[in-house]
């Protein structure tokens with residue numbers, strides 16, 4: 001008798017708060033034989049995995065890949081081939097800077113069925129918890145999600161002229177390392193250095209930290225306050241609403257001298 005192959009579920013875990021998991025994500029996690037997970041999946045979410053379920057950590061940090069992507073792809077395929085139910089749990093949404101599509105392509109090539117379960121991406125989750133609407137009448141007509149990650153030593157390959165739009169909210173994933181380059185390129189393309197900007201560290205978690213500043217001062221703030229990954233950068237007029245609408249932890253202005 002031939003082996004039953006279950007679909008591999010590529011599941012978004014959201015930005016950290018376990019209450020942001022979808023009902024489908026929770027059901028699949030609780031029904032899986034094996035959960036293959038990333039560094040960005042929070043402890044509180046890992047606590048929801050039943051004790052008897054096999055866990056495989058393939059934790060990816062931006063510059064320190066624990067397991068090469070090809071090996072992750074092959075791990076998923078091999079476990080699925082063995083007839084076990086696999087959940088591939090990824091921070092945020094699997095299809096937003098999550099390489100979920102690469103994993104899905106590999107499974108397709110291997111003839112293994114899969115399903116994608118969307119998660120709340122960091123741009124939505126972190127800003128909601130920081131009281132920053134991505135769009136707001138009269139302030140932001142559109143929103144752009146961009147990656148601030150470049151290959152080591154290389155410049156960021158982004159269309160700065162199109163990004164330097166005062167009517168757009170810019171959300172930058174993985175932007176900490178290149179924050180000075182991002183500031184310089186955006187201001188050179190015409191965006192005012194006085195544009196409100198913020199960095200949200202550990203968004204949606206109890207220790208969420210939201211630092212409010214301007215685009216011009218953002219690199220000094222990131223460095224001076226020693227912000228660490230995961231941190232999301234938001235640039236745009238809507239950041240100015242965080243003081244009024246922030247509700248999880250109060251947003252803090254970037255007061256470098258006070259910290260010194």
Ligand SMILES: C[S@@+](CC[C@H](N)C(=O)[O-])C[C@H]1O[C@@H](n2cnc3c(N)ncnc32)[C@H](O)[C@@H]1O
Pocket residue numbers: 015016040090091092093094095096097098120121122123126172173174175200201202203204205229230231232233
């Ligand atoms: C490799 S990307 C993965 C994005 C993920 N697929 C998503 O949809 O949110 C990792 C980056 O997302 C951002 N990020 C994810 N979770 C975050 C959180 N809880 N707080 C702040 N930033 C977060 C950070 O910029 C981090 O460097």
